[in-house]
Amino acid sequence: MNWRAVKAIYLFEMHRTWRTLMQSVLAPVISTALYFVVFGSAIGSRMKSVDGVPYGAFIVPGLIIMQTMTQSVSNASFGIYFPKFVGTIYEVLSAPVSFFEVVLGYVGAAASKAIILGLIILATASIFVPVRIEHPLFMVLFLIATATTFSLFGFVIGIWADNFEKLQMVPLLVLTPLSFLGGSFYSLAMLPQPWRTVTLFNPVVYLISVFRWSFFGFADVQIGASLAAILIFMGVCLGIAGWMFKTGYRLKA
């Protein structure tokens, strides 16, 4: 293992975050704060509690997952797309590094950023609403799993995209609807049929459900199903990324 290369990529990518602190950290925090003002305070004050949890607190896990997901994808996709776009990728391709090391560096950095952001949003949320966490260890584990999986997904998008439009397309057209319909703002029990069943095909539902369980101790779907969904998605992304590197897809002619 060329650990020094992993470290070099990781630190270089993390440095990019500090350089772009405004858009990397502040923007998601502000948008989350806006959700709390609109949904938590303005609308939430007129809503009943959900399963005994005040509505303002109920939406916290969903919002954290939404932001972690979105940020993971955008960090990781941009992180690998940009060197491709400006041509600096030549150095990574010519370096004595394996596919796994490159993924570890880029995806590790993107996931780290998303995790830090998720924790910042949690801290922001606790200013607006009282938040309790029943299983803090699981909460952190699920946060890491979500960030890693979606960073890997973003990495795949970043390699696949050969223009900026494609880079934006998947997050906007796929991820945003899935995350809004993933139960961030409601419990599945609140949905009428057939939407309740349709929703079960949305992978984000499983993520949010299990993450909410770590906070409040109840879930929309079984925890085992959620874990399986996360692992399967992670495996698929890793498989695609591995195939991309092996064949040189959009990286090497």
Add this chain to the structure above:
Amino acid sequence: MAPRLRQATAAGRSPSGAVNSNLPLASVTQIIMLGAMPAILSISNLSKTYATGFTALKSVDLEISKGEIFALLGPNGAGKTTLISIICGLTYPTTGTVTVDGFDIARDYRAARKQIGLVPQELKADAFETVRATVNLSRGLFGKPRDDARVEKVLRDLSLWDKRDSKIVTLSGGMKRRVMIAKALAHDPAVLFLDEPTAGVDVELRRDMWALVRQLREQGVTIILTTHYIEEAEEMADRVGVINRGELVLVEGKAELMRKLGKKQLTLQLQTPLNALPESLAAFPLELIKSGAELVYTYDVKQEHVGIADLIRRLGEAGVEFKDLQTHQSSLEDIFINLVNEPAQEISA
């Protein structure tokens, strides 16, 4: 594999006469090893056909000795960059093998790539990073521990130390090119590839670049550069390879080439065509061409007495009259133009 011709010193040999005759054929079959240094780079039967069907390289064989400066000369689209890209791991070969210091670039890619530094043709650096950060990244990517003293040395050698904390986007084009070189040298490579190092570079930087190449050679670094400037190949290289339409059409020691370049030809257009040369001119290296209408005299400009005056006097004595005369010196450029203009079949025939 072409037979190799060993040559103790490049100047030790002085075959006579053959200036232009059979040049491509003779050159293609000769790979002159400079001294007895082992090959650090071995390329065998390397071909590349892109997905578009375009064949960029056709069965290239080449060996580069340790410590050598090799210039790859060729027009745009000849395959220079493709060749370098394959060796450095940016492109997959279609057929063939490459070893760097004995390590196969596919099987032992880690060991092979550690030896290599690449300065690409285009300026590709992280615009918003500082010079030092990007050089540190390069060093890390190649598995070397952080070494501030070493990085300082590289930056000072390239006159970049004052700019170490500047963002790359703020640097001039010449400075950016220095950054690219610093990145390539950051991990102390044994082989350095310079792809068009002086394209679009001002005179001062070009001179600096040449000085740097010589300095690196003293440190034992093998340097392979591509260029379409012939004077650059002349100035820097130990050996020159000419590549055209994906084929290596000539590989020759520069001293050998320069010896050929030292030859000059005097062409006399005769008043009346000759069937044979007069006896009295037998001592001169003369050749009758165009059915005896022109007489060609080949001489070495470096000699003190080139013999022109003597020849003309003898011609007068023999009663051979001429109506015009011209002299011509074959340059590397001539050889190059001849090679790249000829159809490939004729060259390799």
